[in-house]
Amino acid sequence: QTFDSQDPAGGGNEYMAVENVVFDGNGSNQTVELKGQALVDYRGTFIETFLRHVVITNAFGPGLFTGSTELDNVWIIGCSTSSYSWIHNPGASGLGALLVNQVYVEDQITPLNGRYRSPWDGSVDDPSTYAHAIWLNGISSATINQLHCESAATCLDFNDIQTLTIHGISGTRIGNPTSSEDRK
Numbered sequence: 001q002t003f004d005s006q007d008p009a010g011g012g013n014e015y016m017a018v019e020n021v022v023f024d025g026n027g028s029n030q031t032v033e034l035k036g037q038a039l040v041d042y043r044g045t046f047i048e049t050f051l052r053h054v055v056i057t058n059a060f061g062p063g064l065f066t067g068s069t070e071l072d073n074v075w076i077i078g079c080s081t082s083s084y085s086w087i088h089n090p091g092a093s094g095l096g097a098l099l100v101n102q103v104y105v106e107d108q109i110t111p112l113n114g115r116y117r118s119p120w121d122g123s124v125d126d127p128s129t130y131a132h133a134i135w136l137n138g139i140s141s142a143t144i145n146q147l148h149c150e151s152a153a154t155c156l157d158f159n160d161i162q163t164l165t166i167h168g169i170s171g172t173r174i175g176n177p178t179s180s181e182d183r184k
Contacts, residue, residue, distance in 0.1 A: 001041040017050040018042070025059040027080055027116040034061025036090070039079075043067035043090065060116040062087055068096030076105045076133075080116045084108075084135040084157075093138030093160045100143070105133040106150040124151045127175060136161060143167070149174060 002013045025039040039059035042051060045067045052072040056063040059079040064086040079085040085108045088098060107119035108131035123129040133152035136142065138160040149155035149171040158164065 002044045013045050013049060014047040015049070016045070017052060018054060019050070019052040020054075022055040022057065023059075023063075024057050025063070025079075027058040027060040027078070028118060030060040030116055032060075033080075033082060033111055033114070033116075034059070038062040038065040038087070038090070041065045042069060045069045046096070058118075059085070060111070062090070065090045066098065067094065068098065070099040070101070071103050072101045074103045076103070078107045078109075078119050079131065080109050080111050080118070081131045082111055084132045085152075086134045087137060088135065088139065089137040091137075095138055095140040095162075098136070098139055098142040098144075100145060100147060102146045103144075104148045104150075105152065105155075106148070108133050108152045119151065124173075127153075127173065130173075130175075132157065135159070136164070139164065144169070 023040050040056050043065045049069045051074050055075045057077045061081050062084060063076045063079040066088045076085050085105050107124050109117045109119045109123045109129050110131045111117055117123055130151055130153040132154045133149045134156045136158040141163045144166045146168045151173045155171045155174050
């Protein structure tokens with residue numbers, strides 16, 4: 001968690017980077033889903049902040065919260081969440097800037113009876129189990145270069161966006177049919 005990630009928009013951390021690291025939430029050994037928290041809480045960031053070459057995996061709840069930052073080659077894989085795997089500006093809608101270069105959000109699965117569910121137990125092949133991938137909750141300016149979503153109910157949802165430019169978005173196994181007949 002960034003030092004003052006709970007600060008309101010405009011306050012926060014500047015000039016920092018997290019690079020070349022894997023965050024593994026060890027979801028199958030967690031007993032409670034993160035609510036109002038994320039495995040990696042990188043909000044409260046403001047100027048020249050980066051997540052580069054980062055893997056976030058096995059979160060029980062959201063994998064990533066962001067504020068004004070740059071994401072470069074970030075993988076969010078195998079979150080078991082009742083909300084979204086990546087939330088930009090969680091809570092109240094915020095502003096700020098976001099630059100995304102090569103972000104992959106894959107294998108988002110809803111918890112089962114309040115417990116972590118691994119996407120690798122066969123759930124990844126069942127669209128009725130998919131969770132949502134990304135929610136951008138307020139942005140002044142964002143550019144997304146190469147975004148990929150896989151095995152998610154929705155790839156990208158957004159609220160209160162002033163300027164959003166997307167250069168390349170791809171997806172596979174997107175959607176959550178309501179019946180087995182719809183999945184055929």
